[in-house]
Amino acid sequence: MSALLKVEGLRVEIARRGRVMTAIDDVSFEIAAGEILGVVGESGAGKSVTGTAVLGLLERPAFQAAGRILFDGRRIDTLDEDAMRALRGREIAAVFQDPLTSLDPLMTIGDQLTETIRTHLDLTQAEAVERAARLLAEVGIPAPRERLASYPHEMSGGMRQRVVLALAFSCEPRLIIADEPTTALDVSIQAQILDLLRAMCRERGTAVMLVTHDMGVIAEVADRVAVMYAGRLVEVGPTQSLLAEAAHPYTRGLMGSIPDMHRRDVELAQIPGSMPRPDAPVPGCAFHPRCGQALPRCAVERPLTFTAGASEVACWLADPAARSAA
Amino acid sequence: MSFVLGRLGQTVLVLLVAAFVSFSLFRYVGDPVNNMVGQSASLAEREAMRTALGLDDAFVLQFARFVGNALTGDFGMSYRFGQPVATLIAERFPATLELALISMLIATGVGVPLGVWTALHRDHWLSQALMAASLIGVALPTFLIGIALILFFSVWLGWLPSFGRGQVVEIGGWSTGLLTTSGLRALVLPAVTLGVFQLALILRLARAEMLEVMRADFIRFARARGLKPRAIQYRHALRNTLVPVVTMIGLQFGNVFAFSIIVETVFQWPGLGLLVIQAIQFADVPLLAAYLVLIALCFAVINLAVDLAYVAIDPRVRSGGGVRGTV
Numbered sequence: 001m002s003a004l005l006k007v008e009g010l011r012v013e014i015a016r017r018g019r020v021m022t023a024i025d026d027v028s029f030e031i032a033a034g035e036i037l038g039v040v041g042e043s044g045a046g047k048s049v050t051g052t053a054v055l056g057l058l059e060r061p062a063f064q065a066a067g068r069i070l071f072d073g074r075r076i077d078t079l080d081e082d083a084m085r086a087l088r089g090r091e092i093a094a095v096f097q098d099p100l101t102s103l104d105p106l107m108t109i110g111d112q113l114t115e116t117i118r119t120h121l122d123l124t125q126a127e128a129v130e131r132a133a134r135l136l137a138e139v140g141i142p143a144p145r146e147r148l149a150s151y152p153h154e155m156s157g158g159m160r161q162r163v164v165l166a167l168a169f170s171c172e173p174r175l176i177i178a179d180e181p182t183t184a185l186d187v188s189i190q191a192q193i194l195d196l197l198r199a200m201c202r203e204r205g206t207a208v209m210l211v212t213h214d215m216g217v218i219a220e221v222a223d224r225v226a227v228m229y230a231g232r233l234v235e236v237g238p239t240q241s242l243l244a245e246a247a248h249p250y251t252r253g254l255m256g257s258i259p260d261m262h263r264r265d266v267e268l269a270q271i272p273g274s275m276p277r278p279d280a281p282v283p284g285c286a287f288h289p290r291c292g293q294a295l296p297r298c299a300v301e302r303p304l305t306f307t308a309g310a311s312e313v314a315c316w317l318a319d320p321a322a323r324s325a326a
Numbered sequence: 327m328s329f330v331l332g333r334l335g336q337t338v339l340v341l342l343v344a345a346f347v348s349f350s351l352f353r354y355v356g357d358p359v360n361n362m363v364g365q366s367a368s369l370a371e372r373e374a375m376r377t378a379l380g381l382d383d384a385f386v387l388q389f390a391r392f393v394g395n396a397l398t399g400d401f402g403m404s405y406r407f408g409q410p411v412a413t414l415i416a417e418r419f420p421a422t423l424e425l426a427l428i429s430m431l432i433a434t435g436v437g438v439p440l441g442v443w444t445a446l447h448r449d450h451w452l453s454q455a456l457m458a459a460s461l462i463g464v465a466l467p468t469f470l471i472g473i474a475l476i477l478f479f480s481v482w483l484g485w486l487p488s489f490g491r492g493q494v495v496e497i498g499g500w501s502t503g504l505l506t507t508s509g510l511r512a513l514v515l516p517a518v519t520l521g522v523f524q525l526a527l528i529l530r531l532a533r534a535e536m537l538e539v540m541r542a543d544f545i546r547f548a549r550a551r552g553l554k555p556r557a558i559q560y561r562h563a564l565r566n567t568l569v570p571v572v573t574m575i576g577l578q579f580g581n582v583f584a585f586s587i588i589v590e591t592v593f594q595w596p597g598l599g600l601l602v603i604q605a606i607q608f609a610d611v612p613l614l615a616a617y618l619v620l621i622a623l624c625f626a627v628i629n630l631a632v633d634l635a636y637v638a639i640d641p642r643v644r645s646g647g648g649v650r651g652t653v
């Protein structure tokens with residue numbers, strides 16, 4: 001299985017007041033065509049920065065300091081702005097957290113759809129309008145043709161996020177970066193939007209990098225899960241096995257904090273202590289100050305990545321050498 | 327539509343208040359009879375005058391008469407010039423309005439593009455230079471700018487006239503200097519002098535608003551949609567900066583009228599400003615009263631124009647939602 005998206009050794013730094021901090025450190029993962037990868041972790045873990053780097057939208061003071069990003073086998077992190085722009089919205093689309101602020105308040109949603117469509121596809125205005133109406137119908141907006149003339153403020157948050165989905169899917173991208181697409185919505189609407197996103201992706205074979213801090217969301221839609229902690233990837237594995245037997249103590253902590261996997265309103269991490277920030281890095285394993293099973297070497301040596309069952313895990317506890325010694 | 331009607335109602339109210347303030351001038355600033363007949367008149371003459379002028383009538387009646395006359399353009403005779411106030415103002419108003427409009431046009435036409443440019447090229451040396459210059463533009467007193475421009479362009483270079491309005495053309499009772507070369511040449515220095523402060527202010531606001539909007543989520547999403555930079559900057563960002571900028575331009579018109587008094591003095595511009603200075607010196611109450619009402623009318627018209635601009639720019643105003651600034 002060749003990967004659609006391949007991130008290798010990604011490192012993102014933030015230069016502030018003469019200091020350089022590391023926000024993302026040596027992150028590697030893959031997303032196969034049509035696959036939904038859930039990315040979880042506490043707020044500030046680096047999920048959004050990772051997604052932004054894939055979109056090529058990192059902005060001062062953040063910048064990519066190392067690593068490679070490949071899309072469909074082609075390196076994209078070194079593309080010039082014009083080439084990357086042609087990819088954005090066309091091959092790699094985005095859905096952001098807050099539908100209330102994602103749309104231009106002064107432009108009709110029809111115009112926002114057609115401008116996106118016509119930027120990437122060689123269609124006439126009439127054809128673009130046709131396509132826009134079809135998209136609105138697909139995302140479940142009633143009376144789509146009339147709705148084209150609506151302004152964002154005339155719609156509810158849930159409707160606006162549907163419009164955002166229509167925009168994301170407007171040019172049939174192969175990958176969607178969905179950064180907490182339901183977090184800002186009413187709990188009652190979250191499930192609808194999530195179902196819609198999943199259904200549209202499955203139908204088209206669109207891959208998704210689904211950023212969330214909601215384990216319930218992960219359990220429901222993700223094929224595989226990547227767990228982030230303090231700018232690093234601590235565990236990656238298939239959803240089922242990861243939920244059943246997490247290898248990393250942090251992942252287990254995340255699970256432990258969720259009594260019922262299907263309740264979406266439960267947030268992550270009731271693990272005591274707090275995650276180190278980029279401006280105060282922790283030597284060794286970033287999680288060791290909060291880890292109940294920390295070994296002496298965890299405070300000194302940065303853990304390597306080991307295979308544990310179906311997962312990859314960055315933890316000394318998973319070191320076969322240590323396990324055989326024990 | 328109800329939005330516009332509501333605005334119209336407010337406008338009428340504002341005008342009435344202005345009329346009341348200017349009418350009050352008559353009662354509290356000097357004695358009009360004194361002004362008209364002089365110190366030497368006898369008591370009997372004064373009484374006759376009072377009755378003739380209706381000054382013994384009830385206050386409300388007098389105010390009603392004032393408003394009624396004002397509506398027909400009759401503000402009485404100027405004490406100082408012995409001519410109908412309406413005639414005096416009609417002669418001078420075009421000069422001031424043209425000066426104010428052209429200076430605002432320069433300030434907006436230059437200030438908005440420069441503000442947007444400096445926001446989009448924050449690190450360019452020219453952008454930093456413009457920001458520094460705009461600070462100076464805000465800080466420099468208007469009369470100093472006027473005198474410096476006269477010194478440079480009139481005295482040293484001899485390119486432009488330093489006073490007067492040049493040749494004017496009458497069009498339907500409106501004397502315009504915009505249609506003759508000498509009129510346009512005479513307008514340059516005073517309009518620039520009056521516009522510098524506004525330009526600097528508009529530039530800084532346009533820049534600040536543009537920077538703010540460029541950080542907005544919908545701009546980030548527009549970039550994620552792969553739109554071209556031009557489309558993002560102009561179709562999305564610029565339009566969203568216009569609402570506050572238009573508000574500011576509307577508000578600044580008041581200042582432009584106030585500062586035009588200084589500019590008209592420096593350039594001997596035959597506008598209302600010069601007339602008002604004389605009216606103040608001689609406590610020419612009818613003239614002052616008419617001036618106040620006229621300025622209030624100008625304000626009202628400008629505010630209405632600003633409101634209409636909102637309606638044109640922002641769909642949220644059209645549907646009656648909030649997000650309005652001042653006014």
Ligand SMILES: Nc1ncnc2c1ncn2[C@@H]1O[C@H](COP(=O)(O)OP(=O)(O)O)[C@@H](O)[C@H]1O
Pocket residue numbers: 014023041042043044045046047048049050060061062277278
């Ligand atoms: N533009 C920025 N300037 C400074 N710090 C930033 C910036 N963007 C992200 N960070 C920092 O990088 C870390 C990761 O942020 P983010 O990816 O947004 O976390 P999350 O996992 O909640 O999405 C955080 O500590 C955040 O403070």
Ligand SMILES: [Mg+2]
Pocket residue numbers: 044047048049179
């Ligand atoms: Mg985030």
